[in-house]
Amino acid sequence: MLRGDGRDAGEDSPVTEKHLTDGMTVRELCSAAITMSDNTAANLLLTTIGGPKELTAFLHNMGDHVTRLDRWEPELNEAIPNDERDTTMPAAMAEPPLTAGPPS
Incomplete structure (x- = not known):
C-alpha cells in the first residue's frame, strides 16, 4: 500500500484525494492515473521508481x-x-x- 501524508493531493486527483491516509495499491494507483487522469496517483507511482x-x-x-x-x-x-x-x-x-x- 502506498500512502500520502495529506499534503500530496494536488488538483485533478479525484481518486487519491479520498484515499491518501488509508492508502492505495500500485494497481489501484495505476488504474486511477490511467482511467481518471489522477495527477497524485501518477506522482505517487513516479516517486516509487525514483x-x-x-x-x-x-x-x-x-x-x-x-x-x-x-x-x-x-x-x-x-x-x-x-x-x-x-x-x-x-x-x-x-x-x-x-x-x-x-x-x-
Whole structure:
C-alpha cells in the first residue's frame, strides 16, 4: 500500500484525494492515473521508481531512446512550442521491448 501524508493531493486527483491516509495499491494507483487522469496517483507511482528521470532511464534501457519524462504532474502537461520535455512518439510506444516486457 502506498500512502500520502495529506499534503500530496494536488488538483485533478479525484481518486487519491479520498484515499491518501488509508492508502492505495500500485494497481489501484495505476488504474486511477490511467482511467481518471489522477495527477497524485501518477506522482505517487513516479516517486516509487525514483521520479521522472528514473522512468526515462528505464525506458532508454529498454531501447526507447525517444520517450522522455522530465517533470511531475501537473507541470508536465504544459505544452510549449518546440519544448522536447515530456514527449514521445507513437512508434516508440509500440516497440516490442515495451510491449513484450523486459529482455530475458
